[in-house]
Amino acid sequence: MLSNKEIRALSWKQLKSSYWMIFVMLILFGVIMGALSSIGVGFILMGPGLVGLSAYLLDVITNKENSDGSKFDVIVDGFKDSFVNSLVAYLLSNIFLFLWGLLLVIPGIIKSYSYSQIYYIIRENPEIGPMEAIDKSREMMDGKKGKLFMLDLSFIGWYLLGLLAFGVGVIFVVPYHRLARANFYNELREKPTPTWNEEFQEEF
Template sequence: MWNRQELKSNARIMLKANYLKIVIVSVVFALLTSSGYQSAKGAAKGSDADISLSHLTDIQWSLVMAAFVGIMGVVIIAFLVNVLIAVFVWNPLSVGCIKYFIDCRYGNAEWKDILFVFRNNYVNVCVNIFLKQLFTFLWCLLLIVPGIVKAYEYMMVPYILAENPDMSREEVLH
């Protein structure tokens, strides 16, 4: 059985051997997945103007409501596009990064490992990661504590899929 000192020394050796590659992969993935944060943060800032709608006529009120419905439509479409990009691009890329890190541990990591999901059972990985996120969200709707428990239960799903992309949903999530 390994002790803590052996595990730490082995981890240090592997990290020193692959440090630059691991940092590059991590930074590029972080930049790719967080690119929309700054634009969303800027768009969320409101103005400090005091707006009163009590003086609007019926026609003006209907124009305001039409603009509101249009803006809500754009927001809903943007949300759906964001979800689709996350499911079909970012989630498989995150599993690919995990695969790359696992391969770094064994000393045979290649840059193409980041995109391995797109070559190996892409649909299965997308479905399993989406279901993991959906089930965690639904458990959080019940109460916060069951959501936290399920989040911990499903935490290793991307790692399992990185090593075994052909596993079924029942094997991965249970």
Template sequence: MRISELKKKGLESLKGKWGKAVSLMLLLFLINVILPYIVEVIGSGGFVQWFDQEGTPLWSDIFGTVLSIVLIPLTIATTWFYLDLVRKGNPEITEVFAIYKDGKTSLKLIGGSILQAIFIFLWSLLLIIPGIIKSIAYSQLFFLLRDHPQYTILEAITESRKRMNGLKWKYFLMNLSFIGWGFLCLFTVGIGLLWLIPYIGTTLAAFYDELIVLQEDEQPIEG
């Protein structure tokens, strides 16, 4: 399937669902961006004290780090939301936040995200290009964990690497094709991202559903 067809499928999956997708993005923006500022202002004793402080308090940095880790399952559940849309489902926003009801899965997603980041970082120590290649090779990790919850993190990473053989360049070009839209969003002061991110998300989900799932009959590599 060509990149244009994957993007078309991504857009088609959002028909009649744009309201949900944009609302979810707005909620994530409030949680990821606005909430840390609100906490920092309150913790500083008010807006005036916060505005006058010279640096970011240590407790604020710690809070931001912990929040980033806690929000990992929510971010991944959002990509699963897009996958449901591509598969002609009708997911609700509440399903994204319901990921925290399953503590075991949430911890697994956090562990997978951290391990993935470590692997990419180690490859990047060689040169930036190997790091980019490996980040693409591991890109299907969380979609695979959605469809195969029995996989261990290492099995899912290895399976992602295996199934991306021959598809890495297409995946890279597909992501690159959104750069123009990204520049246009700058003229909307970032507001356009509320629509662009779901478009990208459903296209990435379509890539997985159309190209990666086709290899389902192959046996996963152990390790």
């Protein structure tokens, strides 16, 4: 599996040809979900929406015909065969996160990484059950939560720079971060991951 440094480099390279399309997609996604949440139905469509967004990002990094991110049609994938499964998976995972968060903040954060691959898994396996998708994500992230945490942590500097530019710069970081997470999943499903010690040494 690629190191986090290599994942960032790959994502940056891909972003050069797809940034504006990904940016537009994320803005549309945020506006639509925000509007739906304001009328009380956002929780119903958030799961399918996240599956659709995952489908789009995976398509950008794996489909040469959509390497520029201009084909938006895959965004509806979460509203087709996997609508119910993605809805229930979203509700269950958030209930579990809430319960873990009642214990302490740190267990809740750890579990959020355990569940981080749910929507990618459902996108590639539309018929998978909600609990099966949750369990599969936990299995895939076993021993790899630290690696994804380190990947997220490496973007903090970018976000801080974005905030210094009156917050406007953040909009340039989010597509990069999202693409890096999609590449993380793509690597995770195909190749073995280094141990925590190996990954720590690679990054530092």
